Amino acid sequence: MPELPETETVARVLRSNIVGHTVQNVKIIKGYKISPTNKTFAKSVINKKVVGVQRVAKNIIIKFENNVYVQTHLAMTGRLLLKKSGDQTSKWLKWVFVFENSTRLEFHDMRAFGKTAVLTKKEFDDLTNKYGPEPLDNKINAKAFLKQLLTKKTSIKNALMDQKIISGLGNIYATDALFMAQINPKTKTDKLSLEQATDLLKSSREILNEGIKNRGATLPDKMYVDPLGKSGKQQKHFRIYQKKECPICKHKVKYEKINGRGTYFCPSCQKP
DNA sequence: ATGTTTGTTCCGAT
């Protein structure tokens, strides 16, 4: 589930709760695999202090002393949860850090598409470099954004979710950003104008910032919660995602699969 | 029973 705002929320909550604490013990659920090996994972973090937590695209990076980086990608159903001693766990538990103050950090993943890896400094740099610019960093402007889009031969919806063009947007925020910019999601990238690229970059930043402010989106399945178990509120502010009627013109919203992903758009406000 | 789901990667086709 998590896109940029959800991942950012998780990173912030973790940062204020685990930085400065030392991992005393690690538990890995039988059969679960961490890269490069479970043994490396345990050995790399036991008796090591957390020195920082950050987000890279949709990854959570927990940085330990001695240049050890633990990368976790939540994919669709991953959760990082902080627990106190005595708190219950769940059947989707994959691994646990036990800290010196006996609080725990647990990774849960129902569908198991997520991943955890231990990275060296160089591997961390490589990971960071494989992604396109962070949309909220002001490292990309509309002209550069358009230039990237023009190299693609696909729909704008697909390109917007391409993490190599710009990182952090997934199906929900891309769908809403396109609606806000009044661009039809099926528009081919080579048909876009500089004005449209400008609008789209602006609406992407606006919806991502709003998503962060609302601490992410929690859908009815309640899969996404922050590390303290708290739901987000962005679902109350979806523009067109999962809507039946257009909030602007009241036209019936069209639902269509675009590159395999469910996409909502207003055929009147977002004309091809 | 079938179709759906917030993400990424791999493979076959072009």
Added chain:
DNA sequence: CATCGGAACAAACA
């Protein structure tokens, strides 16, 4: 060879 689109990964729910 590069790029694109669809399948696959797996589990729960309506």
